[in-house]
Amino acid sequence: MNDEKAAFEVLESIKKHVETLKPLLPKRALVCIGEYPIKIMLKEPNASENNETLPIFLGKSSDEVFKWIPEDFAQPFVWGFEDANIDTHFWYNVLPFISQDETLIEGLKKKPIEKLHNAVIVASVWDGIGSASLPTLTSKLKASNINSLSLAILPSKIQTTDAYFNALASLGMCASNDDAATVVLLDRDLLENYEGVDRNGSLMNGNVVGNYLVNLLLSKETLVQEISELSRTFNVKMYSALVATGASVKIYGSIENILNATLLRPLLNFDLSSASLLYVLIRMPTRLKDNFPRAKIELEVAGWFKEKATLKSIYITEPVYVEDGSDRIDLTLFIGGFNTSEMVTDMDKKVKNMKNRAVAKGFIKEEDWQALMKKLEEQKEQ
Secondary structure, three states, X not given: OHHHHHHHHHHHHHHHHHHHHOOOOOOXXXXXXXXXXXXXXXXXXXXXXXXXXXXXXXXXXXXXXXHHOOOOOOOOEEEEOOOOOOOOOOHHHHHHHHHHOOHHHHHHHHOOOOOOOEEEEEEEOOOHHHHHHHHHHHHHHHHOOOEEEEEEEEOOOOOOHHHHHHHHHHHHHHHHOOOOOEEEEEEHHHHHOOEEEOOOOOEEEOOHHXXXXXXXXXXXXXXXXXXXXXXXXXXXXXXXXXXXEEEEHHHHOOHHHHHHHHOOOEOOOOOXXXXXXXXXXXXXXXXXXXOOOHHHHHHXXXXXXXXXXXXXXXXXXXOEEEOOOOOEEEEEEEEEOOOOHHHHHHHHHHHHHHHHHHHHOOOOOHHHHHHHXXXXXXXXXX
């Protein structure tokens, strides 16, 4: 009997050892569209360099993208437009090509991956590639039963009119998608001017906060599914984010003070009082779990918003717990349903002449453009 028990224990030990030797296959994708987001994601700590994430990089030239990638980086899926023989400057030139091209989806089917559960997409929407690719790939992934959360980086105030023309078209196409995919709007200038600290207490300046934010998103396996369900339920697609990174409980003293700090460093200027939805993601050391249980956080957040906005729904996801000796909390508020009227109106005025020229030359149809703007109007009325 003892021999049988010993043999069983040996077999169990071998089984566990074999399990540990199995390679971890990606369960989610990180899609970066354009030079700006690709270079942000390749900064340390590398947001795409973990075994459970498949990095996908889209750029004007695949050769150029490979030059940005470190030699020891795991082989990503790289897709360039150099062989497409199209002008990639404006969205309307890229859209017909990428809508018909199935390279990405077919390539995913050939990859040694598990069933992809979701994808995080980061795109600069001021060029033709990012503008057309973001809404198109969102739809293609959804057709393959892959939910996505997109971070759309809007142009800087000093960028030219064509950048705003591309960006506005992209937002209109995202709003027109029937799958209610979530798009988080980020302002390039506010990303560049971000100042904060990371979990080690080290200074974090500039757009590296985009890398930090995506790392946080990827640490929560159910995030994309949860926020997608919230978007579908309330038919709200446009969000932005307020963040507090590396906030020491000893220094801030309370969740309320950490929430107050998020207002000092917005990643988009918007009317908080007009917001209707909230999804909250927190990362904290395991040792703080009893101090800040999920129910307590929910009450703190609801109380904080009581005088700031009339929300239809607040979703506090289960915090991400990390094993470290710090007392630092990362907090992200994904805020949806806010009034985008001023932003859209300003962009529409800025691009009016360029849009009219495109219509006059037959590149786009006036009724198609107005349909995109109508969908954006419907979003801001939610």
